[in-house]
Amino acid sequence: MFWYTVSLVILFKISIVTANAETECPDFLNRTKYLKLFRNKCYTFHFHADLTWWDASHICKIEKGDLVMIKDQSVQDFIVNTLKSFKTEFDTSKGVWIGLNNAKSDNFKWGDNTHMLYNNFGHGEGPNAHWWNVFRAEHCVAINPITGKWQDYNCSGLWVKEDKPFICEHPVKPNAP
Numbered sequence: 001m002f003w004y005t006v007s008l009v010i011l012f013k014i015s016i017v018t019a020n021a022e023t024e025c026p027d028f029l030n031r032t033k034y035l036k037l038f039r040n041k042c043y044t045f046h047f048h049a050d051l052t053w054w055d056a057s058h059i060c061k062i063e064k065g066d067l068v069m070i071k072d073q074s075v076q077d078f079i080v081n082t083l084k085s086f087k088t089e090f091d092t093s094k095g096v097w098i099g100l101n102n103a104k105s106d107n108f109k110w111g112d113n114t115h116m117l118y119n120n121f122g123h124g125e126g127p128n129a130h131w132w133n134v135f136r137a138e139h140c141v142a143i144n145p146i147t148g149k150w151q152d153y154n155c156s157g158l159w160v161k162e163d164k165p166f167i168c169e170h171p172v173k174p175n176a177p
Contacts, residue, residue: 024172029063034086038078042170043068045082047090049165053140053155056097056166057111065170066111067099072118076148079167083145090165095142095151097166103139103155122149 021035025042029035034045044063051059057067070076083096090096099111100119108116108126119126126141140155142164153162 026064026170026173029170036078036082037172039074040172042172043079043082044168044170045086045165046168047086047165050094050163051097051166052161052163053097053101053142053153053166056164057099060099060111060166060168063168063170065168067097068167068169069099069110069112069114070118070120070143071110071114076118076120079143080145080148083143087145090145092145094164095144095153097140097142097164098150099169100141100150101139101155102152108141120148120150122147122151125149125151 021037021042022031024037025035029042029044034047036043036045042065044065046056046059049059053067060067068075068079070079079098083092100108100116102108108119110116120143121127121141122144138152138154140162141150141152143150153164155162
C-alpha cells in the first residue's frame with residue numbers, strides 16, 4: 001500500500017509539472033518535450049534547426065517571443081540543466097544562441113533592450129574580451145551547453161557560418177497564475 005501511495009504521489013507531481021506547460025504556455029506553441037515552463041516563462045528549445053543569430057531571433061519573434069534572456073543565476077541553472085538533459089539530441093560543440101548581443105551598441109543588451117547586469121562569459125569573451133577580439137566582429141552570444149559559459153560569435157556568418165540551435169522565451173498566457 002505504501003509503494004502504491006508513493007507511486008500515485010510521484011505520478012501526480014509529474015502530471016502537474018507537465019500540465020503547467022500545457023495549460024500556462026500560449027496555445028500556438030507546439031506541445032512537445034522541447035516546451036518547458038520556468039518562473040512564469042515558457043521556453044522552446046530549437047535543436048533541429050541551426051540558424052544564424054539573426055534568423056533565430058526572427059523565428060522567436062514569429063513565435064511572439066525573444067531569444068532567451070538569462071538575467072540571473074536561477075535562469076542560468078535552469079537553461080544549463082535543461083540543455084544537459086537534451087545533450088544527445090544536438091551537437092553540443094556548437095553552443096546554443098541566447099538573446100544577448102552588442103551588435104548595435106558597445107554594451108551588451110538583451111532582446112528587450114535591457115542592459116546586461118548578470119553574465120557568465122568565459123575567460124576572454126564578451127566584455128572580458130582580449131583587445132584583438134575587436135577585429136573578429138563577434139557581437140552575438142551563445143551558451144556552451146556543457147559548461148554553461150557564454151561566448152560571443154559572429155551574428156550572421158558573413159565570414160564564418162555560425163549556425164546554431166537556439167532557445168526562445170515566451171510570456172505565459174495572460175490569465176495564467
